[in-house]
Amino acid sequence: MPANYLHIWPRGEFMMIALPNQDASWTVTLFMPFSKFKNLDTEEKLIAFFEKYFPDSIPLIGKDKLVEDFFAGSASPLVAIKCRPYHVEDKALLIGDAAHAVVPFYGQGMNAGFEDCSLLDELFQKHNDNLAAILNEFSDTRWEDTFAISDLAMYNYIEMRDLVTRPSYRLRKAMDDFIFWLLPNFWVPLYNSVTFSTMPYSRCIKNREWQDKVLKKTWSFIGVAALIGGAVALKFKHFV
Numbered sequence: 001m002p003a004n005y006l007h008i009w010p011r012g013e014f015m016m017i018a019l020p021n022q023d024a025s026w027t028v029t030l031f032m033p034f035s036k037f038k039n040l041d042t043e044e045k046l047i048a049f050f051e052k053y054f055p056d057s058i059p060l061i062g063k064d065k066l067v068e069d070f071f072a073g074s075a076s077p078l079v080a081i082k083c084r085p086y087h088v089e090d091k092a093l094l095i096g097d098a099a100h101a102v103v104p105f106y107g108q109g110m111n112a113g114f115e116d117c118s119l120l121d122e123l124f125q126k127h128n129d130n131l132a133a134i135l136n137e138f139s140d141t142r143w144e145d146t147f148a149i150s151d152l153a154m155y156n157y158i159e160m161r162d163l164v165t166r167p168s169y170r171l172r173k174a175m176d177d178f179i180f181w182l183l184p185n186f187w188v189p190l191y192n193s194v195t196f197s198t199m200p201y202s203r204c205i206k207n208r209e210w211q212d213k214v215l216k217k218t219w220s221f222i223g224v225a226a227l228i229g230g231a232v233a234l235k236f237k238h239f240v
């Protein structure tokens with residue numbers, strides 16, 4: 001497998017991913033419902049499952065290592081927290097995962113925690129160290145973006161395990177990439193806006209909704225123009 005890439009085995013309801021480590025090894029994780037993990041309770045069932053869904057991974061991991069690692073641990077739940085307010089008067093404030101843990105599929109949990117720190121820093125300047133005002137404004141303004149990244153992270157699980165295999169997704173991605181290449185300051189695809197920009201998460205979602213509308217209108221226009229063009233062409237053919 002090529003190094004320095006995230007590899008995904010999307011399988012609809014579940015997926016396996018391999019994250020590259022610095023020593024050129026891989027950390028492989030299987031994300032799927034607990035009911036499916038429960039069925040894999042013997043070595044034979046585990047190997048049969050991998051032969052059916054991830055056959056190419058078996059020689060890479062090794063059968064013995066696969067069995068040993070799989071049964072050495074147990075499946076753990078993923079946690080997402082949406083809560084507000086984050087503070088109590090001027091006495092306490094929750095930031096980072098304690099305030100807004102998200103599922104790990106956008107790789108943004110730590111970044112969201114860092115963003116809490118930059119916002120707090122701005123608020124300390126704005127309110128001249130008045131803690132009550134700082135914490136109050138933090139709670140009032142931060143939730144919109146932390147709720148947004150929670151939704152985005154949940155959505156990315158569906159995209160990674162399922163949507164990436166669909167032609168409609170690939171077509172949309174190709175269009176996004178093309179327009180981004182053509183107009184990089186005007187059209188920033190969702191993933192790029194979340195991962196490679198400082199655009200607030202809630203604005204990333206609004207930006208994507210706007211792009212969806214633009215593309216829908218463009219396709220409707222192209223469809224109507226093609227229909228009219230077809231009708232005119234037929235009429236002319238009739239007269240010839």
Ligand SMILES: Cc1cc2nc3c(=O)[nH]c(=O)nc-3n(C[C@H](O)[C@H](O)[C@H](O)COP(=O)(O)OP(=O)(O)OC[C@H]3O[C@@H](n4cnc5c(N)ncnc54)[C@H](O)[C@@H]3O)c2cc1C
Nearest residue numbers: 095096097098101102103104106107108109110111112113
């Ligand atoms: C599989 C996975 C992949 C991830 N990948 C990414 C990624 O690619 N990019 C990204 O940005 N984020 C990623 N994250 C998320 C990121 O790891 C977390 O968002 C980040 O670590 C949260 O930092 P934190 O300081 O808020 O909380 P934590 O890292 O949980 O730190 C809290 C600390 O408090 C300590 N503690 C708890 N209770 C007490 C107590 N009572 N007394 C004293 N200490 C206590 C804990 O031991 C811990 O050390 C990933 C998470 C997971 C699970």
